[in-house]
Amino acid sequence: MAEAAVKSQPGIVTAIRAWVVAGAMALSACVAPSGPPPAPPPPPVGPVKPPVGPVRPGIPEEDRTRHRVALLVPLSGVNAGVGRSLANATQLAILDTKAEDVRITTYDTALGATTAAQRALADGNKLILGPLLAEDARAIAPIARRAAVPVLSFSNDSGAAGNGTFIMGFSPAQSIERVVDYARRSGITDFAGLMPTGLYGERASTAFLRAVESAGGKVTALETYNRGAPAMNAAIGRLARSPFQAVLIADSATGAVAAVPGIRRASPTARILGPELWNSDSGIGGMTALNGSWFASVSDSYYRQYATKYRARFGTAPYRLSTLGYDAVLLTVRIARQWRPGDAFPASRLTDGDGFAGLDGAFRFGRDGIAERALEVQEVRGGTTVTVSPAPRAFGR
Numbered sequence: 001m002a003e004a005a006v007k008s009q010p011g012i013v014t015a016i017r018a019w020v021v022a023g024a025m026a027l028s029a030c031v032a033p034s035g036p037p038p039a040p041p042p043p044p045v046g047p048v049k050p051p052v053g054p055v056r057p058g059i060p061e062e063d064r065t066r067h068r069v070a071l072l073v074p075l076s077g078v079n080a081g082v083g084r085s086l087a088n089a090t091q092l093a094i095l096d097t098k099a100e101d102v103r104i105t106t107y108d109t110a111l112g113a114t115t116a117a118q119r120a121l122a123d124g125n126k127l128i129l130g131p132l133l134a135e136d137a138r139a140i141a142p143i144a145r146r147a148a149v150p151v152l153s154f155s156n157d158s159g160a161a162g163n164g165t166f167i168m169g170f171s172p173a174q175s176i177e178r179v180v181d182y183a184r185r186s187g188i189t190d191f192a193g194l195m196p197t198g199l200y201g202e203r204a205s206t207a208f209l210r211a212v213e214s215a216g217g218k219v220t221a222l223e224t225y226n227r228g229a230p231a232m233n234a235a236i237g238r239l240a241r242s243p244f245q246a247v248l249i250a251d252s253a254t255g256a257v258a259a260v261p262g263i264r265r266a267s268p269t270a271r272i273l274g275p276e277l278w279n280s281d282s283g284i285g286g287m288t289a290l291n292g293s294w295f296a297s298v299s300d301s302y303y304r305q306y307a308t309k310y311r312a313r314f315g316t317a318p319y320r321l322s323t324l325g326y327d328a329v330l331l332t333v334r335i336a337r338q339w340r341p342g343d344a345f346p347a348s349r350l351t352d353g354d355g356f357a358g359l360d361g362a363f364r365f366g367r368d369g370i371a372e373r374a375l376e377v378q379e380v381r382g383g384t385t386v387t388v389s390p391a392p393r394a395f396g397r
Contacts, residue, residue, distance in 0.1 A: 066103045067341050069332055070120035071325070072130035072140070073154075077110035082132060085318050086154065086325035090129065092310060093329035102336060104129070104329070113139045121147045127345045128152065129328045134160045141165045150347045152331070154324045158203075161369035166350060168324050168363075168371050170298060172200065173207035175276035176248065178296035178375045180208065182389050183246050183273060184215035192244035192270075193222040194235060194259060196251050204250035204275065220244050227255070233262050240266035248273040253281040253290065260289040276375075280320045285384040296375045298360035299391050306359050327358030361391050 071090055073083035087106050094102060105123060107116035113136035120128060121143065128144055131137055134157035144151045145164045153160060156169030180191065193208045195201040201224060212219050221242040225235035236259060239247065247263055247270055249256040256274055263270060274295035278284055303323060310318040334356065335349045355364025355372075362374040377389035 065341055066101050067127075067332070067336050067339060068123065068125045069102060069104045069127045069129060070117075070123070070125035071104050071106045072109050072113065072116050072120065072128055072136070073106065073132055073325075074110040075106065075108040079132060080110065082319050082321060083108075083110075085322040086130070086132070088310065088314050089318065089322040089325035090329050092306075092313060093326040093333075097330065097333045099329070099333045099336070101341065102329070102332060109133075109136050114143060116140075117143045121149060125149065126343070127332060129325065129332070130154055137165055137167075148344055150345055150350065152328050152350075154321065154328075158368075158370050163369075164347065166365050166369045166371070168328060169321075170276045170279075170360075170373065171370060172204050172250070172275050172277070173211075174373060175296040175375060176204060176207045176250070177211040177214070179273050179275075179294055179377055180211040180217070180248070181215050182294065182296070182377045183271065184212075184217050188245045188271060189217050190220045190243060190245045191217050192220055192239050192242065192247040194232075194239065194247055194249045194251075194263075195222070195224045196255070197224050197226050201250055204248075208248055208250070229258065232259055236262035236266060239263070243267070244270055246271040246273055248275075250275050251277070253278040253284045253287060256293070257287050257289045279378075282320070284380060287380065288383075290380040291382070293380045294377055294388065295380075296377050298373055299376050299387070300385075301361075302359045323359040327356070327360060327363075330358050331356045362393060 071087060073086045074080055075083050075087070090104050094104065105120070105125065107120050109116045109131045113131055117128065117140035126149060128140070128149055128151045130153060131140065132154045134153075134155040137151065137153040137155050137157070137160040141151065141160070141163060149164075151165040153165055153167055154169055155167055156171055158167060158171060158173070161167040183191070191208075191212050193205060195205045195208075205222060205224070209219060209222070221239045221244060223235040223238050225231040244267060247267075249259050249272060251259070253274065256272065256278070260272060263272065272290060272293035274293060276295070276297045278295040279297035279300070284290065303320070306323065306326065307318055310322070335346060338349070339346055350365050351367060353364065355362050360373065363371045365371055374391040374393070376387050376391035378385040379388045
């Protein structure tokens with residue numbers, strides 16, 4: 001467990017120290033010595049009372065005027081890097097907003113998500129930010145629900161949402177729907193899909209079929225593959241039996257690069273489409289095999305500024321996912337204006353129709369607890385990415 005603390009700036013410390021020294025020197029200059037120094041006072045009689053009272057159980061008195069918020073992330077184990085980046089992002093958001101009435105305490109889910117949640121609730125936290133993993137979100141959901149404490153998970157698994165658990169992660173279904181709709185509006189009618197096996201691929205397949213149907217297009221082929229060149233090439237060979245103008249590769253940018261040569265042999269002019277996963281790869285602009293490809297994601301307009309500020313403070317680059325921690329704090333600070341410390345968090349405010357603004361653009365929670373996001377479409381072009389369809393700035397009712 002770790003408390004979010006703000007270290008004083010070295011310049012400020014130096015200035016304060018100089019002010020104290022200067023004050024002492026000025027005081028001594030105003031008092032001229034006259035005669036011998038006075039005799040020391042007699043020693044006190046009886047025991048001296050301590051200057052502070054005894055340590056008492058429960059929330060410290062100074063915290064009764066602050067909102068207590070728990071951050072549940074992995075601080076050890078294989079996901080420790082992401083967890084620390086999320087924790088740093090929340091600290092940066094507290095500093096940027098000057099939110100002195102919000103106290104964030106971090107709990108390590110790598111030691112057990114349910115244990116972390118139980119400790120957070122025992123400490124009096126009224127809102128939980130995190131956890132990162134969907135299985136952890138499912139594990140803590142009933143514990144938090146019994147305590148009437150909402151959970152804002154950083155997972156993108158829609159299956160973990162509902163009953164007081166809200167999902168902030170970037171939904172693959174939304175990104176697929178956005179890029180398919182843009183492709184259809186650009187004149188593409190025949191779509192193919194290349195999906196990896198596993199839960200992500202299954203959900204991407206469902207989202208893809210629905211998106212193409214909704215946009216008025218046609219799926220001419222849909223193939224799955226186990227990760228690895230032989231299985232991927234075999235799946236591409238099966239795709240080649242049907243004509244298509246665009247193919248969605250529901251994989252990372254690196255996985256898509258591996259698939260492109262085979263797709264080009266099957267259909268040299270086909271447009272390559274990608275999901276939100278591509279935006280997590282900072283080097284995507286330099287992947288020349290993906291030139292001309294489209295993918296939908298949250299906007300990077302503010303992320304670049306954030307990454308510069310993060311690097312200056314913490315000495316390393318942030319994980320792309322860390323903006324979820326920053327935006328969760330922005331949401332909390334906004335709602336805190338109408339939230340009295342010690343009271344239950346006003347969960348009904350989470351489903352405000354106008355939604356919230358953050359580093360990743362506008363978002364709002366539906367009644368299903370899943371964050372709906374304003375997404376843009378980007379094109380990989382000439383060593384960088386270019387926005388070809390901007391994201392809306394806000395939601396209407």
